Amino acid sequence: MDEPEIPAVAKALSLQAGICRNMGSPLNGELLDRAAADWLAGGPVKALMAPWADSNLRTQFDAAAPLRLIGSWRELALSGDDPAVSVAYDALDAAAIWAAVRVAMVEHRQRLARFMAHEPQTNEVRRSIALLGGFLEIAKATGLPLRCFEIAASAGLNLSWDRYRYRMGDVTWGDPAAAVRIDTAWEGGSPPVEARVSVIERAACDRRPIDLHDPDERRRLVSYIWADQTERLVRINAAIDVALANKVHVERADAIDWVRAKVAPKPGTASVLYHSVFWQYMPAESREALAALIAEIGAQATPDAPVAWLRMEPRGAAPLMDVTLTLWPGGEDRLLANAGAHAAEVRWFGANHS
Structure with missing residues (x-):
């Protein structure tokens, strides 16, 4: 007799548990396994996951529903509003x-x-290390200063990508004295670290930007950093300090409206539109509209006013990301790299890869 099909919600929780373990968070792996069992038993997890009760597995992951659940627990712990939760998280004790x-x-x-x-x-x-190669390729190909426009920028921490220090295998890039230091398990060749990079303009938008001056919003941001990954916690707090020191500002705006109003070729500069782990959250019609708008802007590019579209986005439902660059004039898509969702590993192909 065939066993009954596991409902998509429980399956998503279990699969996300495995993903967390594979990405170095055994704590969240165990918590999500317990959550899956609780959902099947009709426990309190079932009520919180009710908005996705009728969603298929792909929709569960596109919405990152399991991550919302564990993020909600972590936010409660960081708030101190439930001492029992806070104490347990401080001890990193899954039970x-x-x-x-x-x-x-x-x-x-x-x-x-x-x-x-x-x-x-x-x-x-850490996603900045996956995007960095794209910025270097743009700088090398154009020889022009960069205007950087990030959409779905959240708190704008990756808007400061050029203020960080990176190690990519045997090569480094960035200010040796930078407070934010990023490395990764790097495979393949090296991006063109010799390219001269000058960022002369930067701007960002998000539908719901995080105000780093607001302790509640800052806590929400940090709550999505997995509690047993202390290196990530150190890095994000350092990046928050850099953003505050440089008065990084993220405008509250719809991505399509903002791109239409802000992004256009400008003579003597390379205009770069970029984003990471954002595309999956847009409705299909919005993705199509934004892609068409970007292509329209790209068609206006000239050799003296190039336009680039750099993105790090998932390949299907897997946690593997493609780092892709489209540069106009020309408009050919180039797969520069593959990366893990947190960019803890990057496999570099380079601009000549097709």
Whole structure:
């Protein structure tokens, strides 16, 4: 007799548990396994995951529903509003955390549900190392100063990509004294670190930008950094300090409207539109409209006023990301690299890869 099909919500929680383990978070792996079992048993997880009850597996992952759940617990822990949850998270004790959050999911259900109603805004700083190669390729190909426009920028931490220090295999790039230092498991050749980079303009937008001056919003941002990955926590806090020191500002705007108003070729500069782990959260019609708009802007490019579209986005439902560059005039897509979702590993192909 065939066993019954596991519902998509429980399957998504279990699959995300495996992904977390593979990405170096055994803590979240165990918590999500417990959450999957709780959902199947009709526990408090089921009520919080109700918005995705009828969604298929792909939709679960496109919405990052399992990550919203564990993010809501972590935000509660960081707030101090539930001492039992906070103490358990401080100890990184999965059994204690589960016991505490299982109670909290009942007592703080509305608060957790409000948190989960908005898509994750991780603003993973390490993704800048995957994007860096694209910026270097643009600088090398054009020889022009860069105007950088980031959409879905969250708190704008990756808007400061040129203020960080990087190690990519045997090569380095950036200010040796930079407070934010980023490395990764790098495979393949090296991007053109010899290219001269000058960022003369930078701007960003997000539908719901995070105000780093607001402690509640800052806590929401940090809550999506997995609690047992202390290196990431150190890095994001350093990047927040850099953003505040440089008065980084993210405008509240719809991506399509903002791109239409802000991004256009400018003689003597290379205009770069970029984003990371954003595309999946847009409705299909919005993706099509934005892609058409970017192509329209690219068609206006000239050799003296090139336009680039740089992005790091998922390949299907897998956690593998493609780093892709389109440069106009020309408009040919180039797969520069593959990267993990947090860019803990990057496989570099370079601009000549097709």
